[in-house]
Amino acid sequence: MAGDHSDVWLQTSSFLREKERYLVVSHLHPDGDAIGSTLAVKAMLEHLGKEVVLTNESPIPPKFQFLPGCDRILPPTELDGCSFDGVVAVDVADRERMGVVWEYIPADIPLLNIDHHPTNDRFGTVNLVVEDAAATAQILYTVAKVMDIPFSSSLALALYTGLLTDTGGFRYSNTTPEVMEMAASLLRHGVNAGEVADRVIETMSRGQLALLQRGLSNLRFTADGRVGWIWLTRLDFQESGAEEDDLDGIVNYARNVIGVDVGLLFRETEGDKVKVSLRSREIVDVAELAHSFGGGGHARAAGCTLTGSREEVEPMMLERVNACLEGGRE
Amino acid sequence: MAGDHSDVWLQTSSFLREKERYLVVSHLHPDGDAIGSTLAVKAMLEHLGKEVVLTNESPIPPKFQFLPGCDRILPPTELDGCSFDGVVAVDVADRERMGVVWEYIPADIPLLNIDHHPTNDRFGTVNLVVEDAAATAQILYTVAKVMDIPFSSSLALALYTGLLTDTGGFRYSNTTPEVMEMAASLLRHGVNAGEVADRVIETMSRGQLALLQRGLSNLRFTADGRVGWIWLTRLDFQESGAEEDDLDGIVNYARNVIGVDVGLLFRETEGDKVKVSLRSREIVDVAELAHSFGGGGHARAAGCTLTGSREEVEPMMLERVNACLEGGRE
Numbered sequence A, B: 001m002a003g004d005h006s007d008v009w010l011q012t013s014s015f016l017r018e019k020e021r022y023l024v025v026s027h028l029h030p031d032g033d034a035i036g037s038t039l040a041v042k043a044m045l046e047h048l049g050k051e052v053v054l055t056n057e058s059p060i061p062p063k064f065q066f067l068p069g070c071d072r073i074l075p076p077t078e079l080d081g082c083s084f085d086g087v088v089a090v091d092v093a094d095r096e097r098m099g100v101v102w103e104y105i106p107a108d109i110p111l112l113n114i115d116h117h118p119t120n121d122r123f124g125t126v127n128l129v130v131e132d133a134a135a136t137a138q139i140l141y142t143v144a145k146v147m148d149i150p151f152s153s154s155l156a157l158a159l160y161t162g163l164l165t166d167t168g169g170f171r172y173s174n175t176t177p178e179v180m181e182m183a184a185s186l187l188r189h190g191v192n193a194g195e196v197a198d199r200v201i202e203t204m205s206r207g208q209l210a211l212l213q214r215g216l217s218n219l220r221f222t223a224d225g226r227v228g229w230i231w232l233t234r235l236d237f238q239e240s241g242a243e244e245d246d247l248d249g250i251v252n253y254a255r256n257v258i259g260v261d262v263g264l265l266f267r268e269t270e271g272d273k274v275k276v277s278l279r280s281r282e283i284v285d286v287a288e289l290a291h292s293f294g295g296g297g298h299a300r301a302a303g304c305t306l307t308g309s310r311e312e313v314e315p316m317m318l319e320r321v322n323a324c325l326e327g328g329r330e
Helices: A006-018 A032-047 A095-104 A136-146 A153-166 A177-188 A193-202 A206-217 A234-240 A250-256 A286-291 A310-326 B006-018 B032-047 B095-104 B136-146 B153-166 B177-188 B193-202 B206-217 B234-240 B250-256 B286-291 B310-326
Strands: A021-025 A051-055 A086-090 A111-115 A126-129 A220-222 A227-232 A262-268 A273-280 A301-307 B021-025 B051-055 B086-090 B111-115 B126-129 B220-222 B227-232 B262-268 B273-280 B301-307
Touching (some): A006 A111, A021 A032, A032 A051, A032 A086, A032 A136, A032 A153, A136 A153, A136 A177, A153 A177, A153 A193, A177 B177, A206 A227, A206 A250, A206 B206, A227 A310, A234 A262, A250 A262, A250 A273, A273 A286, A273 A310, B006 B086, B006 B126, B006 B136, B032 B051, B032 B086, B032 B136, B111 B136, B136 B153, B136 B177, B153 B177, B206 B227, B206 B234, B206 B250, B227 B310, B234 B262, B262 B310, B273 B310, B286 B301, B286 B310, B301 B310
Parallel strands (some): A021 A051, A111 A126, B021 B086, B086 B111, B111 B126, B227 B262
Antiparallel strands (some): A262 A273, A273 A301, B220 B227, B273 B301
């Protein structure tokens, strides 16, 4: 990975060595890669003898709070009075994804942007954007190697958490031999694979359970079982006591049933807006489908927002999906 | 792994080279490790120029039928007229686990027993039993290396399927660095990690979905949310159109909810028998608990069978679990 654009790896390395006080930030509603990458940069910088302040606009979900150093991730309101001469943004595709944290960063402070999103708009002073990395944690693993930073148990744990999250627990198509070799190496540095998977992937909040119960009882099929969909009302969401993150993965249940090619999750939001998540197995390119409604994503996982009542939105969308199935790829 | 008992590795190697016609068998109700290991031995023996017959008492579940050679696994009724001078049993802890296949094996035919179950009773002529292997597929991977058998794409796919299954998709505590290194190596030999995980782990049958819907809607909590349990009636099972295998994993939903230490699945079977699956997170040793009811298992996953009505069995068992929670380990 380091061979491809060696200049930027050198610039990254210099950036992490030449300043004294760093602010590390990731995207709001942080997932395991955002949090793991934040904590990995902390471990690396502290090894280099630097002062580090960590921040995130959103609170850290309970299931990640076992990660050492998580309590050091401050809300931006606590940044007043902190000074820093460098910013490291990890897993952030553009500055808006930082939320209000962006407003706390003076325009003249140099920023190192380390990310793997193809949509990254290179908003940093130095931009280490590696689109074919499975996770930002995978890029940081290479940074640590390039810089000869030893893998302490907390660095290894933070990186493993990021890798595990963004490969869907080594189940997505981004699970390459390099990903597995990195995982093996991190386990050799003391990570307990079973414990991390248990905490990060297997654990369900009560809200998540309540949403899943409602979601599964509302799962319907059409097109001879080739399309499965779930509709969640605002009431479902409120009564579940669920958070935004609790929706993660529910759409997969619709797609995972044998015979289904396209799974959809419709979720009512404010006004008459309906958020639609789409997953497909083989036939339909859901990115193209979502794009035609102003959304986006990948061929197998995409999303868009529609406007209208359930009576309008649901049949219209299902008809479009059916048409795509009939015609092969959208 | 090969270093530990090198005699038996040599005997294994000789066994696989010195005969001409082999029967390969695994346990009934085969899972991914049973099927993957069966197909891996087939690939290895065919590379050595041997004739191979594969058998299993049970049909191969649809989700494994993408594996090349699966259609070659014959029911034992089709073994009449097949002759063989060696038997290879994979992932079989004792001869009863083969079901009726055992009756088709003449007593004078030498048998190679390759397995990782600690309960294996060494029923073979040669017994390659490696208890600390995560999967029988992991033992076969070493056999192939010791014997210098190249990893064809079908051998690699069969082994990866076994490894993936028995590590719970790299989530169980048996996910060691060696497991990850083996996975990396198999991916380098052409396995598509995303595709295999999708087919083997993510895919749900309609029966499994129906059982999960019923199971989740019946999930209850007690002991301040430290115990979660699901009761499935015979009617739930019949109306779901579910198979025995479709129960797999449902008990985990009870255990996975935040705050739960013990998850239970009660399932009514014939007469007034109730099968109980137990999973625990940290506190209760469910193996000891199950053992006190004549069952068994591991500290974190165990099972037993009780006799009685729901009114008798459910409160009695939950009280016992509560007592274990109060007293720490059972």
